[in-house]
Amino acid sequence: MRADLALVGFGNVGRRFVTLLAERRTCLQRDYDLDCRIVGISTRRHRAAFSTGGLDVAAAFDCVSAGRLLPDGDRPVNTAADVIDALGTSDAPLRVLIETTPLTIADGQPAIAHIEAAIDAGCHAITANKGPAAFAYRQLSERARAAGVSFLFEGAVMDGVPIFNLVREAMPAIAIRGFRGVVNSTTNYILSALEDGEEFAPALGAMQAAGIAEADPSLDVDGWDAAAKTAALANVLMAADLNPRGVDRTGIGPETADRARSARARGNRLRLVATASRSISGAIQATVGPVELASDDLLASLRGPANALVLHTDLLGDVAIHQLGGDLTMTAYALMSDLIALRRTAA
């Protein structure tokens, strides 16, 4: 089955997704009857391009490397909206938006608008951005259902390690009563360094130098990234209607170093823990903040890029899933696994 894909966002994740698709072309065709073509690309700095017959992807990579605009396709497009509109006119049986713009913590835009536009154009939407599920899960999933398309976002939490697909596909008829987890790698790196005796500013600087933390690390250290993931998890797994501002959030800073070291001195570990639970009234409470954990707590052993989520379930007790590594390929794989998931339901 042919799948025409349009990429909105063509940064590291989007480009790694394209090379991963090429690397796995044979497997995708043989095992999933999935024949993918990149017909559209929209970027922030290199404009946009669309070609009904498929873009010259190698040329697009060259343009981005060289800082040039994308080469013209066979349809004039300028914006993400143009590319999504053009995708809607494709005659492929699967038409899929691959959304990889960066998170805007104020409102989850422009990712939400991109996904709305794709749904309204009759296209499936896959994103690695946590904004849409964190700010607008209920609205977008209902809109997608009404339009008969899928809205998927496995990459929003723990990269490509399956969380949303795990619960949806492999834990049917299970109710999630709550969860706790470590879902932000930058703060986990910093807390590991603090407990080893480093100070906050140099630990953060080392993360930035290594390309792990952003130039503006406030999304991570103020807990916003974890809060967005927590809202997304609560919305999807527990039918909450939260957004990141509804998460009771405490970040980490220079003052955290003492706490991390004294926790360690007591044989414990300080970790930025995300939780959600349902009160007796049915309301969902969600929190993000540094918590001192006993050393045999599952979350205490996580170091550096490792993330984990413990799901409190009705029939399976507590079930945990761990991501032990972390790299670009894992996020790109999240997009690919969503693509395969929607191919399966389109059978």
Add this chain to the structure above:
Amino acid sequence: MRADLALVGFGNVGRRFVTLLAERRTCLQRDYDLDCRIVGISTRRHRAAFSTGGLDVAAAFDCVSAGRLLPDGDRPVNTAADVIDALGTSDAPLRVLIETTPLTIADGQPAIAHIEAAIDAGCHAITANKGPAAFAYRQLSERARAAGVSFLFEGAVMDGVPIFNLVREAMPAIAIRGFRGVVNSTTNYILSALEDGEEFAPALGAMQAAGIAEADPSLDVDGWDAAAKTAALANVLMAADLNPRGVDRTGIGPETADRARSARARGNRLRLVATASRSISGAIQATVGPVELASDDLLASLRGPANALVLHTDLLGDVAIHQLGGDLTMTAYALMSDLIALRRTAA
């Protein structure tokens, strides 16, 4: 969609499966269009029964509690084979064998014969027994494929926590290069007790008194249960062609107490670890045995009933899944999740 089920094995797991189906009847109908009816039961001590229109399940429970034979249905059946044959004549769109006989470590029988009979009768086969996947995965899965039916066994490893369904449904296009895990609860309980200073015999006795270890605990303490699970995992996830005798196996015994305590004195933990890896030649090596683990090893923190499996993957690095509790409901849920999985593919 109507599903006619025949239960071969009607012990604690089989009976809990029946009550779980009743508890979740509304959810199964509403969310999965699955309307289940128990048409056949075969037991070791209470004979067998089959009724084309569905058995009186409450009466069957009463007979088993009172030590009486099952009440007659509308077809004369004496053996498991009779019940499976009768299931094959049902006109329900889904006809499913639910196999919960105990593991025979010598050869995986009679479970394998039950599953072969079901496949040959055009029925799907679901088992909580690890024997079939440990001794005959390749043969049974090819036979099922040729017959257009499913052979599923989520309960074989880590009860209902998804392992096989996780990899198949939520980790598409991923290659599993190897794994390591703690997959036997009895030995994990005993090792936890040994490192707390108990001796082997009383620790084992306490497990037996609590109903956790079998009267004949050799399957557990000699490592056979873990070896069967390891063979099943390697066969399914890595396309091995192993059986439990092909696993390099070391059990635990009274002599293990010293090792467990001295490991603990060094700050480490002794755990019965199962592993599989592929050598350069492509051959698969599988092991089960006590291994001293550093305290920050993911598997070191597991106590009592907790199990965990770390999958070494090509695209997602190491991914781990943990089962933190363990009870009958989890094994019964494994059967139900397989039933839902095959309903989905039968759409």
